[in-house]
Amino acid sequence: MRLICPHCGERDRREFTYQGAAEILDRPSREVGNDDWADYLHLRENPAGETKDMWYHDPCGAWIVVHRDTVTHAVHSGELASEVRK
């Protein structure tokens, strides 16, 4: 598999470390209740199809939101996490 790093271009999967679903970017405030926090931390979709997840590109240190398809294995895009959050 090859993923897209916005800094380095298309690179082999072995240069990346997988983190999990991109929902982890939507961190609740500390005012939010424990149940919602537990959902944020532990509950994940298991999609057959389109998904967005977090990958760390070890050589350049970029955290990337990868938009891909778990069925076709197509990799649509890679966006810097810092851009997604802006």
Added chain:
Amino acid sequence: MRIAGKGLIDASKRVSFSFDGRRIEGAEGDTVASALLANDVRLVARSFKYHRPRGVLTAGSEEPNALVTTGSGAGAEPNVRATMVEIHEGLEVKSQNRWPSLGFDVLSVNDLAAPFFGAGFYYKTFMWPGALWEKLYEPLIRRAAGLGALSGKNNADRYERAYAFCDLLVIGAGPAGLMAALTAARAGADVILADEDSRMGGRLLAESEEIDGKQGHVWVAEVLAELSGMENVRLMPRTTVTGAYDQGTYGALERVGLHKAAGGHLPRECFWRIVARRSILAAGALERPIAFPDNDRPGIMNAGAVRAYLNRWGVAAGKRVAVYGNNDGAHKTARDLMAAGVEVVAVIDSRIDASVALDAPVITGGRVIGTKGRLGLEEITVASASGERQIKADCLAMSGGWNPTVHLACHMNGQPVWDEAIQSFTPKPGMIPGMEAAGAANGVFSTAGCLADGARAGEAAAADLGKKAAKTKMPKASDGAYALEPLWVVEGKGRQWLDFQNDVTVKDVRLAAKENYRSVEHMKRYTTQGMAPDQGKNSNVGALAVLADATGRGIPETGTTTYRPPFVPVSIAAMGAGAQGKGFAPQRFTTSHAASVERGAPMIEAGMWYRPSYFARPGESTWRQACDREVTMVREAVGICDVSTLGKIDVQGPDAAAFLDFVYTNTISTLPVGKVRYGLMLREDGHVMDDGTCARFGEGHFVITTTTAAAALVMRHLEFVAQGLRPDLDVQLVSVTEQWAQFGVVGPKSRDLLNDLLDAPISDETLPYMGHQAAQVMGVRGRLFRISFSGEHAYELAVPARYGEALYRVLVARAEMLGGGAYGMEALNVLRIEKGHITHAEIHGRTTAFDIGFDKMISREKDCIGQKMAAREGMVEESREQLVGLKPVGAVKQLTAGAHIFVEDAQAKRENDQGYVTSVCYSPTVQSFLGLGFLKNGRARYGERVRLVDHLRGVEAICEVVNPVFFDPEGGRLRG
């Protein structure tokens, strides 16, 4: 038998090798198979299950029968296909699966018992008693049935792996592949042309055909000459593309040095990962045998293989050859043999209306219904409208048609489509993104058709890549139509073999259907058809046809089994090349490594780092003696320890302080410049991630440390927080672990030592505990931190890594003059346990700040990672296992980490478990064994006696629960 004047190799260049100890003369360019056939050796192997005598069936990587072992000793390679092994002087080849010899094999009695050994026999036969399966039945079956054996020794042969990138990968260098590569390369695309044969040209080397009025191989040579002269083309012969993976990644196995004696400078094989923007599958087609009775005797071969041995290697596979087929292609075999002067005793065409323009005995509408010859074919029985007759023949060339080599196109789970005209499967576009099939692999079987299809695919790929291909002038070649009549099974007395490699017959497949294994995947697993090294390349379509017939379905409805990589067997040594030894576990060395090794320190692994364990002095015969002395030395004088392996992260930016407040539980923003603070990091789920120190160098500049083990993890985590959670903060992170060599100078005489070296002396006033400053040491600019992991008056001195070794040697020499010296990891560990300091033995991923007594360090004044979850009820319950010290009551031999803690008089069983021990040492300072551990409600139980039980090592001890800080709990020595 070699025929003078035939073939593309120079028969006068003699090369000899051994087969089962017998010397065989071949010629340069021969494979083991062609050389054996040239020497009239027909019996090459014994079959998998029934130990049937078998010979060469094919001339390619699909060979199911002629599996041999090459080489000897540790480098012996079992199960290689004789059709793919190029001979070289001194090559050792041995046959397999026979005892005592190939000609007389005791286990061929299996063949007589064959009626009992049908599909699934062991599921049915070895049911009772169940206990005997593992001990008796399975070992017996494995010994009796099987292939070659591994040597069991460590193979020292060299293998490699490599990477390549290109615009276009062309798989196969036959007429289609050559035209595709040529067309795309002329248009300017970067092309890799890979072919699994040692010589490129595909079927053009095996047929007697002309292209543009030249012999096929001459045209091939001209095209290859043009391609090899182009800078944008890489030719990769002996390279089998083994798998197609996501995003245009392909695996390929190159046989780099297998055609030469081992031990030279070449690796044996190289595993390639090739990334291609486009690919063209021009892998050709595989001929299929016909399932007639006793169709497996040595001498019965695929018709195309017989032509290949004749036209390429100048070898006649027999002296009296019969040809049997259902298509016109088979006639070519008879024509070529006759032209070479070989006697063709019969041309049997299954089609009644076939027109055979050959000057040979022709039987149309004929069927081969039996064969004879114990160790090799002697006679065939042919039935036709005019009755049955026996024909003496030592070779039967058969052709049931051709199957496009669709395998790679199906590696991403796509299903090929049935083509009625060729009675086989062809790839459909889009099965692999970016891949297109061309030529025979695409179901196009004439030479002219292959050339044109290759050029078309090459042009299309070039256009996809944004390159304009000039109109290719098509070479002239034959364009015969490919006509065949389906012919899968010929009924008669005797077993009709489908899968030669796994000894699967037509009857086995029918039995599977009868027992309701109707799905092709079930049939495969029940009969083992299509498994093993050849993966059914010769038998899949035939077996499907039998299954379809037995279940009353069509072949397309029956469907194929799943095609999976690799296309051919790939040695693990090639796939894992470079990942043995240090390649598997890279080593990181500190700048003081050489100096530590010189002092005789055993080096121990810490992550990838190597650190000194202890420095034994003359008279010290055990590690404990050295360790005890080093601890005392540090407590009483001064010790030197390389602490460079701790992670160091430089944090800068206007919002650096706010960022650190967010990632640490405690407040960092209030830290004055020039000061250091201990910091605790949690994971978002509230458990402790790591701890370390944080030094402030300026308003927006900090250097933080991490533990050795968690350095990479913490760096990744901090980047995640900075980029993903807090992109609003202006902060930059850089790992500087490798840039700074850092040494602990530890003990009451540490300041005396440093003041001899520093350009400006320090004092308690200029550098108090938890302070840091820039320092000039012998003219080198460094950093000096007054921090302590041991509880002693201590410093850490950092200099740019290039000065590390020199500084270390100076520090150790000075320390020795003061009655101290170097100390290693063992002493470091004792010092920190005495002081109750934690490491990852304690913060192992399941402990909370509460557990280690640090919950007050979680500031409520601000949000931070892990704050919310760390406050949940279950994370701060008094009943949780809490960090405590454990001190033996009375004499004990040892304490062990991993022991569990029980109430003193309770039974030591799981239900009564009260906690566990994480770290232990003998403390020369306290003169006692000491332990750290986690005990339920531990902080409230100081003074209680508990029992430590290590069931695994059989160690027990009674301990008193104490405060984990065993030594100097007031911390007076730190400031002293």
